[in-house]
Amino acid sequence: MHALPDIVGYLAAIIGTICWIPQTIKAWTTKETKDLSIWANILVLLTITLWFIYGILIGSIPLILGNLISICAVGAIVIAIFRFRSQ
């Protein structure tokens, strides 16, 4: 049993899954995204998509589900950046 590492790891996984949601909500409610880096958000989206694919390849349900939530949240940020950047 590795109780402490497991607790820290699960906590990181849970917060890592939901951490984008405040930015998604802010981008879509204010409709202002000029201070957001397009490249950073595309790279984050690429990263979590790769973790999602990795989860499918190794058959890890937590990786698949967690990253699917993150893909939706960060995908919505990237869409918001492109949609509102001319305003």
Place this chain on the structure above:
Amino acid sequence: MHALPDIVGYLAAIIGTICWIPQTIKAWTTKETKDLSIWANILVLLTITLWFIYGILIGSIPLILGNLISICAVGAIVIAIFRFRSQ
């Protein structure tokens, strides 16, 4: 050997380590951060700090080094948000 999962996993880890740097550069060069969510960036910083601690607890050098780079990049974004938010 799991060649494809390993390649996808390493690629995710490498891109995940550097993905914040464009946002760090943008925040500190433009000095404008009002569109950035304070909560999202604090939660991201908390997440990678927990992964860093997890890396120390299980003795994983890649987790320690990768997340140390991310902590610097996201830490600098959080500092920029607080420093430039009144401007």
